[in-house]
Amino acid sequence: MSFMKSMDISASALTAQRMRMDIISQNIANANTTRTAAGGPYRRRVAVLSQTDSPVFSQYLNDARDAVVGNGVKVSQIVEDNSPFTMDYDPSNPDADANGYVAMPNVDIVTEMLDMMSATRSYEANVTALNATKNMAVKALEIGR
Amino acid sequence: MLEDIFKDTKYLEKGLDASWTRHQVILNNIANADTPGFKSSHVEFEDEFKAALAQSDFEAKRSRPGHMDFGTPDVNDVPINIVQDGDTTMRMDGNNVDIDHEMSELAKNNIYYDTLVQKLTSEYNRLRMAITEGK
Numbered sequence: 001m002s003f004m005k006s007m008d009i010s011a012s013a014l015t016a017q018r019m020r021m022d023i024i025s026q027n028i029a030n031a032n033t034t035r036t037a038a039g040g041p042y043r044r045r046v047a048v049l050s051q052t053d054s055p056v057f058s059q060y061l062n063d064a065r066d067a068v069v070g071n072g073v074k075v076s077q078i079v080e081d082n083s084p085f086t087m088d089y090d091p092s093n094p095d096a097d098a099n100g101y102v103a104m105p106n107v108d109i110v111t112e113m114l115d116m117m118s119a120t121r122s123y124e125a126n127v128t129a130l131n132a133t134k135n136m137a138v139k140a141l142e143i144g145r
Numbered sequence: 146m147l148e149d150i151f152k153d154t155k156y157l158e159k160g161l162d163a164s165w166t167r168h169q170v171i172l173n174n175i176a177n178a179d180t181p182g183f184k185s186s187h188v189e190f191e192d193e194f195k196a197a198l199a200q201s202d203f204e205a206k207r208s209r210p211g212h213m214d215f216g217t218p219d220v221n222d223v224p225i226n227i228v229q230d231g232d233t234t235m236r237m238d239g240n241n242v243d244i245d246h247e248m249s250e251l252a253k254n255n256i257y258y259d260t261l262v263q264k265l266t267s268e269y270n271r272l273r274m275a276i277t278e279g280k
Contacts, residue, residue: 020179140262
């Protein structure tokens with residue numbers, strides 16, 4: 001029940017949303033990359049969020065109430081989006097195939113912008129929650145003053 | 146008689162415990178507002194607390210500590226229950242966190258906590274005034 005742990009929950013969310021923003025920025029930056037090191041166009045990446053469990057055994061011995069409260073969120077993996085590439089007709093492009101089509105990355109700018117707004121709002125909500133935690137902890141110190 | 150000085154403040158302290166647990170549960174809900182398949186939780190406390198306070202009139206006298214205790218439930222035994230809302234879904238990925246509801250609960254709980262702290266402080270000040278005879 002310590003207030004340090006409350007701040008860890010909010011901090012984990014801030015970290016996860018920031019990593020999500022990094023991945024979105026990478027997608028937007030590579031929206032036109034037709035040639036990668038592995039060959040072929042850039043494939044969109046997606047962050048998978050999952051709830052953080054209590055991995056340490058000593059946490060199971062702790063107060064059962066704490067174990068049920070939860071530990072925040074983390075980015076458990078970064079997966080590649082397997083949707084098909086869009087084909088653009090551009091015979092003058094050096095990466096065009098025999099028919100003159102170029103495979104462009106499967107990044108949709110509109111989707112990325114929406115994800116970016118969602119990540120920003122989540123980040124702001126968690127900052128507000130962190131400030132509320134800090135206010136409560138400071139208020140608790142005023143008991144009996 | 147001295148151990149009864151803080152008899153009334155333990156109700157306020159129990160309310161503070163429940164408010165802090167509720168705060169942590171709300172934090173976890175807000176942190177997982179984007180996690181697929183996550184179901185939000187909430188804390189149920191007020192109803193049990195009210196029931197426990199309503200029973201305060203009847204008390205069993207025990208002449209020895211080994212006797213069974215019945216009647217007044219100790220305020221420390223009132224459970225603070227964390228209940229998961231497993232049935233509802235707000236979005237296609239199974240997440241059911243309503244961020245507006247969670248933010249308003251956060252603000253309400255903050256005010257509730259501040260109120261309890263102020264009440265507790267005034268109780269202690271009252272005791273202090275009685276001990277120092279108003280000087």
